[in-house]
Amino acid sequence: MITTDSATEATHAAPAVFTRRLSTRRATAQERAARSADASFGTAFTEHMVTLRWTRQEGWHDGRVEPYATLALDPATVGLHYGQAVFEGLKAYRTADGRTAVFRPHAHAERFRRSAARLLMPELPEETFVRAVEELVTADEAWVPGEPHRSLYLRPLMFASETGLALRPADEFRFLLIAFVTEGFFGEPRPITVWVSEDHTRAAPGGTGAAKYAGNYAASYAAQAQAGEHGCDQVVWLDSQERRWVEELGGMNVFFVERDGPARKLVTPPLSGTILPGVTRDTLLRAAPGLGLDVEERRIAVDEWREGCRSGRISEVFACGTAAQVTSVGTVRTARDEFSVGDGRPGLVAGMLSDLLSGIERGLAPDPQKWMHYV
Numbered sequence: 582m583i584t585t586d587s588a589t590e591a592t593h594a595a596p597a598v599f600t601r602r603l604s605t606r607r608a609t610a611q612e613r614a615a616r617s618a619d620a621s622f623g624t625a626f627t628e629h630m631v632t633l634r635w636t637r638q639e640g641w642h643d644g645r646v647e648p649y650a651t652l653a654l655d656p657a658t659v660g661l662h663y664g665q666a667v668f669e670g671l672k673a674y675r676t677a678d679g680r681t682a683v684f685r686p687h688a689h690a691e692r693f694r695r696s697a698a699r700l701l702m703p704e705l706p707e708e709t710f711v712r713a714v715e716e717l718v719t720a721d722e723a724w725v726p727g728e729p730h731r732s733l734y735l736r737p738l739m740f741a742s743e744t745g746l747a748l749r750p751a752d753e754f755r756f757l758l759i760a761f762v763t764e765g766f767f768g769e770p771r772p773i774t775v776w777v778s779e780d781h782t783r784a785a786p787g788g789t790g791a792a793k794y795a796g797n798y799a800a801s802y803a804a805q806a807q808a809g810e811h812g813c814d815q816v817v818w819l820d821s822q823e824r825r826w827v828e829e830l831g832g833m834n835v836f837f838v839e840r841d842g843p844a845r846k847l848v849t850p851p852l853s854g855t856i857l858p859g860v861t862r863d864t865l866l867r868a869a870p871g872l873g874l875d876v877e878e879r880r881i882a883v884d885e886w887r888e889g890c891r892s893g894r895i896s897e898v899f900a901c902g903t904a905a906q907v908t909s910v911g912t913v914r915t916a917r918d919e920f921s922v923g924d925g926r927p928g929l930v931a932g933m934l935s936d937l938l939s940g941i942e943r944g945l946a947p948d949p950q951k952w953m954h955y956v
């Protein structure tokens with residue numbers, strides 16, 4: 582589990598301020614509506630971005646909030662060649678009382694730091710990460726949508742910006758933060774069909790699976806394409822050694838709901854180093870006991886999944902993540918067979934957890950852990 586939501590000590594002096602140069606001609610409400618009419622993932626970008634630079638001599642410096650613009654990069658920029666790049670994904674919401682808040686920015690800041698450390702990149706102090714998020718959400722506050730199914734997705738990114746192709750960790754990095762309006766990842770809420778990948782794996786012990794490292798995502802395209810060829814929405818990742826244990830579901834963590842008489846238990850694979858420690862996963866593990874659900878972190882094999890669905894012991898399976906929130910799995914396809922989860926419809930427990938999450942995000946449900954960070 583993620584251990585803390587509070588900022589830890591800075592590893593480098595943080596820039597106290599970001600220089601602010603806002604766009605002189607701001608989009609009107611009509612222009613914003615037109616530009617975000619198509620809110621499919623990663624298309625409706627806002628008007629500003631935050632940038633920061635890091636060099637070995639100066640540490641983090643030159644923080645700016647400025648109009649969203651293209652970057653000029655030297656063709657020999659290290660990050661383009663060797664992929665020294667990590668990113669994050671978190672969301673800002675408009676709460677029912679009209680305020681704006683970001684969901685668990687400190688937890689995302691902590692994961693960003695850990696991802697960077699894995700790739701021998703500089704660690705951005707958590708308070709600087711959160712300050713950057715506050716700056717962008719403030720500059721583009723008008724873009725935070727009020728419709729309940731929409732939110733503002735924030736995308737922090739860090740890449741090696743040094744010029745020169747020596748094969749070693751870079752001495753210069755660029756941090757960027759951009760944002761776009763988004764809605765349901767899979768369109769209308771519906772149970773998804775998943776493909777159990779036996780040809781490809783996402784992560785190996787000792788590798789980069791626990792980091793939000795850019796290369797993990799490019800490497801997943803082949804399996805995702807195979808899932809598509811089999812009429813599936815997403816790929817189920819198995820462990821790389823035995824190809825037996827369920828690890829993740831596309832870019833999401835996975836939960837199984839086990840029935841034990843009238844009681845229900847959430848089971849999810851443990852963070853073994855090959856699984857991305859999802860903030861949503863952590864949130865559900867912490868929130869579930871309050872809904873009367875036990876939680877257990879243990880390995881589940883595909884055979885147990887199939888058998889559990891046949892016997893009814895596993896009543897639901899769902900994926901979770903910032904982009905997809907809580908999404909039920911309806912059908913599982915493998916190279917040999919296909920089986921349904923429950924009655925193939927969205928599950929009750931998934932519905933309960935999804936309502937709880939969206940209640941907190943909209944400021945309608947109690948938030949005792951102060952996950953919402955008001956800006």
Ligand SMILES: Cc1ncc(COP(=O)(O)O)c(C=O)c1O
Pocket residue numbers: 670829831832833834857858859860861862901902903904
């Ligand atoms: C591989 C992978 N697993 C799980 C998740 C879910 O993480 P979170 O809940 O922090 O969005 C993500 C998304 O960031 C991911 O890319």
